[in-house]
Amino acid sequence: MSTILLVEDNEMVQEMLAERLEYRGFSVLLASDGATAINIAHQNKPDLILMDMNLPKIDGWTATRRIREEMPDHHIPIIALTAHAIAGDREKCLAAGCDEYEPKPVHFKRLLQKINDFLT
Amino acid sequence: MNESLTSGADDTPQVMPLINYLDKIAHLFSQNNDFFTLLPLLITQLKQHLPITHALFATPSATHHHYTLHPITTTTSPTTPIPITHGLAGHAFTHHTPAILTHPPATPDPAFPHQNYPSILAFPLISNNQTTAVLLLAHTTPQAYHQNNLVWLTSLATPLALAFNHKQTQQQLQQEHLSRQQLEQQLTTQQNHLEELVATRTAQLTQAKEAAEAANRTKSTFLANMSHELRTPLTVIIGYAEMLAEQTNDTYTIDKLNKIHLSAKQLLSIISDILDLSKIEAGEMILHLEPVPLKPLIEHIITTLQPLIDNNNNQISWSITNTIDTLHADAQKLKQIISNLLNNAAKFTHDGHITMTITQEASNTVTNEQDWLKIEIKDTGIGIPSAKMNRLFRAFAQIDDSTTREYGGTGLGLVISRRLCQLMGGDLTVASQPDHGSIFTIYLPTNITSQQHPSLHRLQHLPDPNQNDNHNNTILIIDDDPNARHLISQHLHNAGYQVLIADTGREGLHLAATHHPLAITLDALLPDMTGWQLLTTLKNDPALTHIPVVMLTVMEDRQTGLDLGATDYLHKPIDYDRLATVITQHSSPQIGDILLVEDNQDLRHIVTKMLTKQGWQVRTATNGYEALTTLQQATPALILLDLMMPEMDGFQFMNHVRQNPYWANIPIIIITAKKLSPQEKEQIEQQTQQLLQKGSFHTDELLSQVTQLINQLNDTL
Numbered sequence: 107m108s109t110i111l112l113v114e115d116n117e118m119v120q121e122m123l124a125e126r127l128e129y130r131g132f133s134v135l136l137a138s139d140g141a142t143a144i145n146i147a148h149q150n151k152p153d154l155i156l157m158d159m160n161l162p163k164i165d166g167w168t169a170t171r172r173i174r175e176e177m178p179d180h181h182i183p184i185i186a187l188t189a190h191a192i193a194g195d196r197e198k199c200l201a202a203g204c205d206e207y208e209p210k211p212v213h214f215k216r217l218l219q220k221i222n223d224f225l226t
Numbered sequence: 227m228n229e230s231l232t233s234g235a236d237d238t239p240q241v242m243p244l245i246n247y248l249d250k251i252a253h254l255f256s257q258n259n260d261f262f263t264l265l266p267l268l269i270t271q272l273k274q275h276l277p278i279t280h281a282l283f284a285t286p287s288a289t290h291h292h293y294t295l296h297p298i299t300t301t302t303s304p305t306t307p308i309p310i311t312h313g314l315a316g317h318a319f320t321h322h323t324p325a326i327l328t329h330p331p332a333t334p335d336p337a338f339p340h341q342n343y344p345s346i347l348a349f350p351l352i353s354n355n356q357t358t359a360v361l362l363l364a365h366t367t368p369q370a371y372h373q374n375n376l377v378w379l380t381s382l383a384t385p386l387a388l389a390f391n392h393k394q395t396q397q398q399l400q401q402e403h404l405s406r407q408q409l410e411q412q413l414t415t416q417q418n419h420l421e422e423l424v425a426t427r428t429a430q431l432t433q434a435k436e437a438a439e440a441a442n443r444t445k446s447t448f449l450a451n452m453s454h455e456l457r458t459p460l461t462v463i464i465g466y467a468e469m470l471a472e473q474t475n476d477t478y479t480i481d482k483l484n485k486i487h488l489s490a491k492q493l494l495s496i497i498s499d500i501l502d503l504s505k506i507e508a509g510e511m512i513l514h515l516e517p518v519p520l521k522p523l524i525e526h527i528i529t530t531l532q533p534l535i536d537n538n539n540n541q542i543s544w545s546i547t548n549t550i551d552t553l554h555a556d557a558q559k560l561k562q563i564i565s566n567l568l569n570n571a572a573k574f575t576h577d578g579h580i581t582m583t584i585t586q587e588a589s590n591t592v593t594n595e596q597d598w599l600k601i602e603i604k605d606t607g608i609g610i611p612s613a614k615m616n617r618l619f620r621a622f623a624q625i626d627d628s629t630t631r632e633y634g635g636t637g638l639g640l641v642i643s644r645r646l647c648q649l650m651g652g653d654l655t656v657a658s659q660p661d662h663g664s665i666f667t668i669y670l671p672t673n674i675t676s677q678q679h680p681s682l683h684r685l686q687h688l689p690d691p692n693q694n695d696n697h698n699n700t701i702l703i704i705d706d707d708p709n710a711r712h713l714i715s716q717h718l719h720n721a722g723y724q725v726l727i728a729d730t731g732r733e734g735l736h737l738a739a740t741h742h743p744l745a746i747t748l749d750a751l752l753p754d755m756t757g758w759q760l761l762t763t764l765k766n767d768p769a770l771t772h773i774p775v776v777m778l779t780v781m782e783d784r785q786t787g788l789d790l791g792a793t794d795y796l797h798k799p800i801d802y803d804r805l806a807t808v809i810t811q812h813s814s815p816q817i818g819d820i821l822l823v824e825d826n827q828d829l830r831h832i833v834t835k836m837l838t839k840q841g842w843q844v845r846t847a848t849n850g851y852e853a854l855t856t857l858q859q860a861t862p863a864l865i866l867l868d869l870m871m872p873e874m875d876g877f878q879f880m881n882h883v884r885q886n887p888y889w890a891n892i893p894i895i896i897i898t899a900k901k902l903s904p905q906e907k908e909q910i911e912q913q914t915q916q917l918l919q920k921g922s923f924h925t926d927e928l929l930s931q932v933t934q935l936i937n938q939l940n941d942t943l
Contacts, residue, residue: 116458119462119465122461122465126468210458210461211458211460212461214468
């Protein structure tokens with residue numbers, strides 16, 4: 107059973123996505139800000155991170171960059187979730203160290219496909 | 227002293243002393259600029275040879291009906307003007323000869339009302355056969371003056387008259403100088419005022435523009451934020467609806483969950499559209515240009531949309547010209563545009579056919595180095611009523627509410643598609659017939675090179691100004707916004723015009739002067755001068771004043787534009803179809819358009835009524851100035867001209883018209899009640915076609931003249 111760290115500050119979205127991922131058989135860890143996300147990444151070493159980019163305290167771009175810097179030998183796939191869906195976001199996310207990008211609102215089936223691509 | 231003076235008066239001075247004496251006087255004249263300072267000195271000199279008690283200087287009024295007296299030996303003299311025929315001075319004025327009084331008259335001379343002098347001498351100063359002034363000498367003893375006094379006195383007349391003339395000329399010059407100074411001062415004041423006005427106006431316009439832009443940005447930012455806020459809860463609704471539908475087997479629940487899901491999705495797509503549109507308007511929509519293999523893209527779109535096409539039992543076929551392989555464009559945007567159009571076609575067509583044809587168009591004059599991709603999407607659906615075509619590309623204007631009810635959607639899809647096409651340097655056009663279907667055509671440059679200035683094309687081979695006089699088909703676009711320039715030029719080119727482009731006022735003026743375009747579209751805000759300044763310059767240039775100028779602006783300043791001589795006025799965002807119509811309307815010679823210049827309101831009404839009844843279009847002006855402004859807006863086929871008008875009369879107007887090569891051939895019929903001088907008759911014969919005397923002409927005669935002249939004009943065209 108793969109473990110996914112879901113970093114999302116909107117409680118409703120967080121709960122909904124978590125429930126849907128659990129229903130698909132994933133074990134889900136939760137974080138609502140970038141600082142917590144970095145801690146959990148260090149401690150629990152999840153199989154994959156879903157990272158919202160607009161986060162309080164430390165934003166998604168910084169958190170991703172820090173995880174990549176602080177865990178150079180342990181590459182966790184990170185899929186960026188961003189609400190802007192503006193061209194340029196994708197490049198910005200990839201530059202920060204994300205492996206994939208999924209514009210919000212999340213198309214769940216497409217997201218699942220991307221998750222499975224990384225985990226198999 | 228009187229005795230000695232009297233005795234001296236009997237004798238002519240000796241020759242040598244006289245010459246000496248005249249020398250002195252001449253010296254006096256040369257030394258003294260002020261004539262009236264000179265006079266007392268002169269009298270002092272004269273007193274050596276003539277007895278003088280009282281001396282006056284008389285000058286005529288401007289009309290020569292009276293004369294006025296100026297004191298020489300005293301400080302006072304009669305101030306009221308004396309009729310030119312009265313008194314001894316009057317005699318000198320009217321007869322241009324000296325006059326002597328040797329005995330006391332019955333009543334005192336009007337020049338000396340308080341003392342009845344027995345001896346008076348009136349000596350005229352003559353210049354150019356005109357008596358310009360009279361010197362009056364008086365003495366208390368009779369027979370103080372003799373004819374032989376006059377002989378030597380006459381020798382003084384010339385220098386004295388010259389000095390007086392000199393003085394008068396100087397005075398005139400001084401006055402002229404003063405009034406010129408005043409005039410110059412007025413001019414400077416006016417100029418300063420004008421500059422101030424222009425500066426204020428420019429500042430106001432800039433401010434208004436900035437305010438408008440700021441407001442638009444605020445609106446777009448607000449929409450973007452709001453859309454985001456709306457999307458987050460929608461995500462949750464959609465997510466749970468999907469999740470619950472997956473987790474249950476109850477068909478009733480699944481059906482209801484699907485309805486929640488569908489509604490939320492629709493809402494989401496509307497919000498996405500609004501977000502897209504506001505991003506485009508805020509200038510935040512960024513293109514991602516990459517080589518796009520066209521065939522796979524189309525295949526992918528059709529596969530995705532196939533269920534929707536099948537829904538209404540429609541068939542789809544598509545073709546692509548072999549030469550096209552890849553397009554350099556934003557794949558995502560292109561997909562969005564084509565999907566939207568196919569989606570519409572599928573939605574508004576039942577049991578019909580959808581055809582997509584992709585071809586390449588070779589470069590033309592407007593788009594010199596560029597090849598164009600043309601994607602035509604044709605359906606056999608319900609079509610679009612012509613009256614509603616122009617609302618098609620406006621935001622929130624789906625044809626009517628019933629369309630929304632029946633087919634759903636906000637109508638934003640077409641607006642966004644078109645804006646995206648334009649963002650990539652192309653455009654989206656539509657042709658449709660109700661009940662027969664619609665054709666939407668996407669035009670895109672095959673190689674979109676710049677994001678900020680999508681396909682900026684400049685006419686490379688400028689038409690030869692010398693060859694173009696007869697078949698001038700060129701429109702000059704003066705606009706600093708590259709997108710606006712490009713779109714205007716495309717639309718005008720589609721309407722069959724050649725296009726010249728200028729992005730500054732200076733360049734615009736230069737191109738106007740060198741190419742004499744058929745018409746000009748002018749942006750009100752330019753980097754180097756305001757559109758108003760440019761318009762004024764164009765309208766003040768006799769060689770350019772006839773060119774119709776259509777102002778394009780975001781400002782509500784229609785009247786200013788028209789007052790300054792603009793032919794028409796369109797607001798930004800421009801309705802391009804209307805622009806083409808306006809240009810065509812103003813740039814083609816209007817046969818049957820008559821300009822009636824007449825200040826008499828009744829006559830203006832009668833003639834207008836008479837002519838319009840016969841099918842002529844009539845424009846009117848009440849004086850020459852107004853008529854010139856009207857001429858600048860469009861050239862009429864014929865001018866009916868009254869001669870006597872306020873401000874600028876018919877003759878002045880004719881001169882203006884005939885001096886301008888573009889107006890020189892407009893036939894003019896004069897209608898006048900004026901009795902004409904031979905010169906006036908000659909001017910009219912040279913400059914006009916026909917003369918009709920008011921009161922004597924019959925309406926039938928006028929009509930037949932107008933008809934005849936217009937027919938002649940038709941024949942020559």
